[in-house]
Amino acid sequence: MSIGCGNFGTYTFVIKSNLSNIARLPLIGIFILACFQLIAQQSTFEGRIRDFETDEPLPFVNITLQNTGTQSDSLGHFSLATRLTGQLKFSIVGYDSRSFDAQYFKNGSIVYLSKSKNELDEVLVRPGENPAWRIIREVRRNERNNNPLKYDEFKALSYTKIRLRADSLMYADTSGNGETLKGYFKLPKQDSLSQQDYLNLLMLENEGNFYFKKGQQKEVVNHSITNVPKFFPTNLIFTDEQNPIGFYQPFYKFFFLSAANTDGVGVERNYVNPIKNGTFSYYDFELTDTLFQDKDSVFVIQFWPFKKTQEALKGVLKINSNGYAIQEIIAENADTLQPLNIRIEQQYVFGNSRWYPEKRTMSWQYPFETQKAKMRVRFTHFQYLRNFENELKEGDVYFDGSTKSITPKADTITFDQFREVRPLILNEEEKKVYQKTDNAFSNLPIIKKGIELMEKPSKWIMQASLPIGPFLLLLDQNQSNFHELVRGGLGLQNNLLENPRFGFRASAGFGLRDQTFKYRTSASWHITKDRYNRLSVYHVKDIRPPGQVSFLGPNYSTPYPQSLFFDRRGYIVDSYKLTGTALYVKPIRWTWFRFYTEKQDVEGLNYEIEELGKSTQSYLHYGVNMRFARKERFVRNGFFENVVSNYFPIVAFNYGHFNGLNNSKSFQRFSFSITQQFRWKKLGYDVIKINGGQIWGDAPYNFLYNNLGGSRGFFGFSKPGFITGNFLNYASNRYIFLDYVHYFGKNLIKSKVKWFQPQVGIGHRFSWSVLDSTTRFEGFEIDSFKQGQFELDLYLNNLITIPLFGLQTGFGFNAAYNYSQTFEGKRRWVILPNVNLNVF
Structure with a gap:
């Protein structure tokens, strides 16, 4: 257990530990004094210095005692050879100095310094141009030659280490007046089952190969070990986007754990890269040192934003004169009030006439605080690439769209066997993670056996598929909606990993409320192993809302069932059958086409058009679908695939x-959808979605456009569209719909109050539609809105931020107002509460 020490005096200390149940240890001050008396006799002592808030090492801290002194190294370590008498002082620019009687210092202790609350703005006087600017310009000029993302191809051996741990923030509480005193230093951290001030939650190591070719990258994991039971899909939780290759992109795009939800706001940060064009008016640079490395010079440049903006970084760049390439970068977010603090560390190595990304670390810290517990959750994603080669050999790898592929037997390796392939030595703390896991179950053979028995069933549940011989039993064919209430179903598919050239899939479900069966069957011949190029035949019987537009989605090996959205305020539904054949081709990167022909039968279930009744309408239908998704990729673990579209x-x-x-009747139908994002240095980012369509000819009601109204389904699932109004009786032959959101983040309101951190977004939805006069509907009232529908949106997140169940929780609201000239519905105003985890 670590102890936070303040001014001792005659107080009785109360030690608060967040990860143990120790509440009070009276007279602990006497014990500490007795221990420190022994230290005073030593002539040489050492310790470590860390940032109190981030727990990161502090380099170049000045340590003085009597007439001697030293500085901490790059890892915050220091040693001093002298007698421990007098005042021991610690000081560094930007932090509050610490001093206390040296007799209380225990050899090996950690000294914590707090950032200064009253920093003065630096005034830099330079004769002429800033010398760092010329170096940054050279870095940008040579970016094409040094950016690994722009190399033609290369490969390397790969080692990845991911850690998740919780650190307890210990502090002493005086028993006299309840005043909390932040500790000057803490004793060395202990790691035992009974007493510890940190808790290892997750340790994951992967070993394999890394491949890159013309913008495509893939990590093949051959061996994987972790301290958690194997049935937990650790490799699927953390995507490669968390730790991107190269620090040359205009923005450093950060997502919290998973892919960004492009339908929302405030789920990502686009930190401006200090080497981006135009950042001399945004960042300040200072050339602080020039080092010599063989025949090259290494320029050390510090950078920070002129203003304490929330979309900026601060840190140190090391630029090598050999090609003016980034040799090392250490950066963190400049926003000190951001709950989740990120840190980026990258090192590059020169070889084969190129600069390669050798070591990359992406880490973040998040506070967890309750009345009885205070800790910091720390996540670290480290990757080490080595043995680089400029060219790939035939058969090295098959780029099928996945950025990471975990081989089926990767987790069968033992800890002793993994030690032989691990390229780096673990530190003592990391070794204890595995030792504790092994010790925890060695005395519990029944639990250990139970976990082993759960490995395969849990994988089947996580992957939503159960292997049965050469087939997979699909377990994810269930859904809920307001028409069926609940649909239960199962599916069957062949194992595409064993037979990637042929695909067979069949699924069936039964609606609880409508008491009808639905089913889908398909058979495919895959021209290429990546499934993008294939020939398929299919037959479907299902339900859908009229006028629904379904675009070509991502390429899954086991696709999810199509979601159905019905508005609980009222809806209409069709029953349909499809029999057809389709050719899928991917002629260029990120672009996918589908050419098809099919016979389609459609019938209205809960509505009737007078001239048609409920008769079935049959059509011969042929056409083409296209999807372009830049850098769309997926991670595969066994049969499970997680698609990332960031x-x-x-x-x-x-x-x-x-x-x-x-x-x-004969008609043609064209529909399109575009989603785009624009990022700004100081104003956040825009998300723009445009979709529309045009129908030529005599189209029946079932195929007119009728998909502008939003809906809220079970468990929070929803279909985007207008929040206000009711569009059940609207249909059109052509329409245009635009959904625009500008997310300011914290850039609009820069509060210095911790509990008031508003994040602002504004949006606008508008649409125009036309119903051709040639279309006749007797007895069924249908209208369009030629004059347009308009809706304003306001997003106010984190108006109040308070700890809730230990997490920084933000409370706000989303509001929408419909100001259209013609309006159908009950309320033009809609206000919805918003509760979210305050990350940024």
């Missing part, structure tokens, strides 16, 4: 030609 634009369009088989 980049823009995402473009899709559909074109179809319909000929009536039991009527004389």
Whole structure:
């Protein structure tokens, strides 16, 4: 257990530990004094210095005692050879100095310094141009040659280490007046089952190969070990986007744990890169040192934003004169009030006439605080690449869209076997993670056996599939909606990992409320192993809302069932059958086409058009779908695939030609969807979504556009659209819909109050639609809105931020107002409460 020490006097100390149940240890002050008396006899002592808030090592701290002194090294370590008498002082620019009687210092202790609350702005006087600017310009000029993301190809051996731990923040509480005193230093941390001030939650190590070719990257994990039971899918939780290769992109795009939700606001940060064009007016630079390395010079440049903005970094760049490449970067977020603090560390090595990304570390820290516990959750994602080669050999790797692929037998390796392939030595604390795990279960053979028995069933549940011979039993064919209430279903698919050239899939479900079966079957011949190029035949019987537009989605090996959205305020539904064939091709990167022809039968279930009744409409339908999703990729673990779409634009369009088989109607239908993001240095970012469509000819009601109204389904699932109004009786032959959101983040209101950190977003939805006069509907009232529908949106997150269940929880609201000239519905104003985890 670590102890926080303040001014001792005659107080009785209360030690608060967050990860143990120790409440009070009276007379502990006497014990500490007795221990420190022994230290005073030593002639040489050493310790470590860390930041109190971030727990990061503090380099170059001045330590003085009597007439001697020293500085801490780059890891915060220091040693001093003298007698421990007098005042021991610690000082560094930007931090409050610490001093206390040296007799109380225990050899090996950690000294914590707090950042100064009253920093003065630096005034830098330079004769002429800042010398760092010329170096930064050279870095930008040579970016094409040094950016690993722009190399043609390379490969390397890969080692990844991911850690998640909780650190307790210990402090002493005086028994006299309850005043809390932040400790000057803490004793060395102990790691035992009974007493500890940190808790290891997760340790994951992967060993394998890394491949890169023309923008495509893939890590193949051959061996994987972790301290948690194998049935927990640790490799799927942490995506490669958390720790990107190279620090040359205009923005450092950060996501918290998972991919960004492009339908929302405030789920990402786009930190401006200090080497981005135009940042001399945004960042200040100072050339602090020039080092010599063989025949090259290494320029050490500190950078920080002119203003304490929330979209900026601060840190140190080391630029090598050999090609003016980044040799090392250490950076963290400049916003000190951001609950989640991030840190970026990257090191590059020169070889084969190139600079390669040798070591990369992405880490973040998040506070967890209750009345009885105060700790910091720390996550670290480290990757080490070595043995670089400029060229790939035939058969090295198959780029199928996945950025990480964990081989099926990767987790069968033992800890002793992994020691032989691990390229770096673990520190003592990391070794104890595995030792404690092994010790915890060695005396509990029944629990250990139970966990081993759960490994396979848990994988089946996580992957939503159960291997049965050469097939997979699909377990994810269930859904809920307001028409069926609940649909239960199962599916069957062949194992595409064992037979990637042929695919067979069948699924069936039964609606609880409507008491009807739905089913889907398909068979495919895969021209390439990545499934993007294939020929398929299919037959479907299901339900859908009229006018629904379905665009080509991501390429999954086991695709999720299509979600159905019905508005609980009222809805109409069709039953349909499809029989067809489709050719899928991917001629260029990120672009996917589907050419198809099919027979389609459609019938209205809960509505009737007078001239048609409820008769079935049959059409011969052929057309093409297209999807472009920049840098869309996925991670595969066994049969499970997690698709990541963090980049823009995402473009899709559909074109179809319909000929009536039991009527004389014929028409053409075109639909498109575009999602784009624009990022700004000082104003946050925009997310713009545009979709629309055009119908030529005599289209029946079932195929008119009728998908502008939003809906809220079970468990919070929803379909985007207008929040206000009711669009049940609206349909059109052509329409345009735009959804625009500008997210300011904290840039609009820069509060210095911890509990008031508002994040502002504004949005606007508007749409125009036209219903051709040639379309007739007797007895069924349908209208369009030629004059337009308009809706304003306001997002106010984190108006009040308070700890709730230990997490920094933000409370706010989302508001929408419909100011259209014609309005159908009950309320033009809609205000919805918003509760979110305050990350940024």
